[in-house]
Amino acid sequence: MREFGYQRASDVAGAVALLGADPEARFLAGGTNLVDLMKTGIERPARLVDVRELPLDRVESTPEGGLRIGATVTNSDLAAHPEVRRRYPALTQAVLAGASGQLRNMATVGGNLLQRTRCGYFTDVSRPCNKRRPGSGCPAVEGEHHNHAILGASDHCVAVHPSDMGVALTAFDAAVSYETADGPGELPLGEFYLPVGDTPHRETALPAGALITGVTLPPAPVAARSRYRKVRERASYAFAIGSIAAALDVRDGLVHEARLAFGAVASRPWRAHAAERVLTGAPADAETFAAAADAELAAAKPLPHNGYKVTLMRNLVVAVLTELAEEADR
Template sequence: MREFDYERAHDVTGAVALLGADPDARYLGGGTNLVDLMKSGVERPARLVDVRELPLDRVEFTRNDGLRIGATVTNSDLAAHPDVRRHYPALTQAVLAGASGQLRNMATVGGNLLQRTRCGYFTDLAKPCNKRVPGSGCPAVEGEHHNHAILGASAHCVATHPSDMAVALTAFDAVISYETADGPGKLPLAEFYLPVGDTPHLETALPPGALITGVTLPAAPVAARSRYRKVRERASYAFAIGSIAAALDVHDGVVREVRLAFGAVASRPWRARAAERALTGGPASAEAFAAAADAELEAARTLPHNGYKVPLMRNLVVAMLTELTEEAAR
């Protein structure tokens, strides 16, 4: 591991200034991803700016009855917060599915959003990877890719985004707040993660040196009737091979509102807009749910060993929406 300097920030302005003074610096939250990448040599920061003590550790209602979640709120505190559990249950379920209790106690909301892919080629310095070394190639396309992307990928990168939390946040139109040396800014989560294209090393739209300060969830009554389900290769804590955040409002057998987001199928959380459009105003039936899933997955482009994700996601959509429909009828 490369030697590095360590400094603890005591206010947001000071943290941004510390990072701005050193282009090789990185913000340190819980370190559950960054430290691993430092150990493997993927990340080699010259300085770590510890932001854990910044006053960004609260979950509170906004003026418009949404929720604002501070960037240093731990995953454990987020999952356990009564307002999150009551108004956004899929978010609680996603966080609990994401990691063990020990990791949740350390990991922060801001860091979770910025965690990097677990693609084996990315983490292996002996292998080429366009995300790690632009222009070096993507061996996953012809190599090991059974858990890689089927939506929105390119010939330059087929890695998936690992966050469970970000999938639920995507379903509920979260907005990211950040601070830079030029002042504060905001980004809808739908615009936060960049498309892969031919620049997979550019992962987010955050300005250089920006510090995430929080996440705002707009008020969404439908979110109170939501669930998150994660499919993985072992029951213990593992990264998803497919996941879904779903919320559904049904009245007299008709879908009034639906939210769907997929995980582990793209380089970013995938909002299933085509499926939502197909369902809204139509019948809440298994046949309609399957047709909506097919409309979304029509864009899938599979590789030889990850085609199973198409029926997997189709079945997840049908199962989750059927369960939510039956729950609403009770």
């Protein structure tokens, strides 16, 4: 590991200034991803700017009826917060589906959104990877890719984003707040992650040197009846091979409103807009749910060894929406 300096920030402006003064510096919060990447040589910062003690560790209601989540709120505290559990249960379920209890105690909301892919070629510095070295190639296209993308990928990268939390936040139209030397800014989560295209090394639209300060969830009554379902290759402490965050408002047997987002199928949490359009106004039954899944997955381009994800995600959509619809009838 490269030797590095360490400095603890006392306020948000100071943290941004410290990073701006050293282009090889990185922000450190929980460190559950960054430190791993430093150990393998993928990240080699000259300085770590510790932001863990900044006053960004609260979950608060907004005047509009949503929630404001500070960037240094731990995953454990987020999942346990009573208003998150009541208003956005799928978010609680998504957080609890990720990692282990010990890691959730350390990991932060801001860091979770910025975590890097777990693609084996990315994490092996002896192999080429367009995310690490642009133009070096993507060996996963012809190699090991059973857990890689079926939506929104390109020949330059087929890795998936690993966040569970990000899938639920995407379903509920969250926005990411940040601070730069030029002042504050905000990005809808749907615009926060960049499409892969031919620049997979550019993962987010955050300005250079920006510090995430929080995430805002707008009011969404439909989210009170929501669910997160994760499929993985072992019972715990494993990344998803497919996941879904779903919310459903059924009135008189018809879908009044639906929210859907998929995980582990693309380089970013995937908002299922096509499926939502099919669902809205249609009967809340298995036929509609299957048609919605098919509409979204029509754009899928699976590789030779991950075509199973198309069937997996179709079954997830039907199963989770059926459960939510049955709950609405009780």
